[in-house]
Amino acid sequence: MRRASKRITSADVAREAGVSQTTVSFVLNDTRGQTIPEETRRRVVEAAKRLDYRPRASARSLAAGRSDVVLLALPGLPISANLSRFIEQLAAALAGRGLSLVTHLAEGHGRSLPDLCAAVDASAVVSLIPFDEETTEALHRAGAEVVLGTGEQARAELQEIGRLQAQHLIGTGRDRLGYALPDQHPSQFRVQQRLHGAAAACAEQGLDAPVALAVALDPAQAAAAVDEWTRLRVAGLCAYNDETAMAVLAGMHLRGLRAPDDIAVIGVGDIAAAPVSIPPLTTVGFDYELTGRELAQAVVDGLGGAQQTTHDSLSRPLLIRRASA
Amino acid sequence: MRRASKRITSADVAREAGVSQTTVSFVLNDTRGQTIPEETRRRVVEAAKRLDYRPRASARSLAAGRSDVVLLALPGLPISANLSRFIEQLAAALAGRGLSLVTHLAEGHGRSLPDLCAAVDASAVVSLIPFDEETTEALHRAGAEVVLGTGEQARAELQEIGRLQAQHLIGTGRDRLGYALPDQHPSQFRVQQRLHGAAAACAEQGLDAPVALAVALDPAQAAAAVDEWTRLRVAGLCAYNDETAMAVLAGMHLRGLRAPDDIAVIGVGDIAAAPVSIPPLTTVGFDYELTGRELAQAVVDGLGGAQQTTHDSLSRPLLIRRASA
DNA sequence: TTGAAAGCGCTAACAT
């Protein structure tokens, strides 16, 4: 489906409204420090609407030196209903400020984030998971004015998740914990931070660090890990994510074990399937709705040149109690 | 985190390499019909790398009249793991052709699709669900050269999924089928098309249409639906997606029923948790790798001005046999 | 209150 039509330009609108291009720009951008009589403004606005005029983004950002595109980087993982609500909040709040949100989902595939950032000429890049210092630098070089999702704070957040899991397990009487690592990227930054958090919570209570084992998304292999944990008398298990938690549940089922009586298990993510796992999965979710609005504000502040506002937390982990722990 | 650094321009590279801006452009874009001696090419490439030069997208697309941004429009629904694999494939294939993929997730919130299309200056917009004629028009006016995701074909594909589910169930001896609708958007286009496909497969075998019931992602509510199906002697169940299928499994578990003996259930999507559901879920997956590449090819063809190539199928449903059906 | 004019950084004829 190709199209050869020449697009409508601001000059067309100017002609149609009988004013200069400059005036069109002033009106359509609501340029401050310019007083445009209501009459002229109306003429311009109407001409623009009549012609279905849309400024060409590339020309706009080339001239203005900044685009109104915000790029959201998401891990290449499933997007839960929850997360998509977060995105909606973020997009809506951003749109209210004249900014457009697009998402980069294919982490690791396709172009690198900095490349993509340059390709869409994003003026801000945000993420729910921390960028390392190097990436942050690259993003700035790629033209991003503000980069959010970086630094100590994000690290602390990641740990908070593991801590929350362990604390719940300890709080319900488990004194020997295990940690179920994903078998795919067990040494990834995110994974290690969460494990760290869980270990810290154990240490605070004078318990041993969790026994960490990788578990594949396969019932038989998961059962083997369960055997090992059983042998070590592990009574509570933090899983890296809900899928891994469910794999453990499947492994336990194969051995005739039940959660939470034999081993309590808790996941992360609150995926759509979590409430219907057998048994329903206790997990750590996130308050995305609030986070979305806050993040939008932070972007706007950053773009406005304000000092970086401090965020309490970007992802606000939240314990969701169901049956498995 | 603001940044005030002036970005490196192609003029900087030209100076560094001791050539003109034009030569830089030729080298970096591999412009056909230009013969650049290896020596010069090397000098330019090295200068660019040394300076970490990235062309400014807005200037590039303004001058060239086309951007290399492809916009993927997704329904504002949860993105399953398998869908995100598709996105990865698409992004990778597109990247191979020098195109960048970004995604619009916040359908209904934030800006409209045509607005967003203009905002990122996308030269192609693709979607897994069909656009109506009006939207297609608007997208073209917003500057999209090619718009994919429209027409009869998408509809047929959607139906194929339901058909595959039903055929498998019928083929294993079930003569009375049910269909588990998601309780959130049961009348959505996608949902209805899949149901249609299942119904068609039944009709072909002289069976009644599947008994369609909405099932929430809650074990107790799912159990109620299971009761109803049991009452009607439904022996095989197609679920709209894997999450819904797992809800049914949870409901059955609550009633002491087992899949596939009491009721066989089959999902759609092959989410990460599918192999570790109890029992492991039989489902319909997709050959995303292939689909991603094909869609990418279609975009490239369209952009290249070729006639619209016909695609066999956008999503290539594929039966994945596990234990539940 | 409005308009003329000078770029923004890049590509692509057209020269050389």
Added chain:
DNA sequence: ATGTTAGCGCTTTCAA
């Protein structure tokens, strides 16, 4: 084989 030059469509001084 490489450089000169003229825009792409918009914003933004500066002048009127």
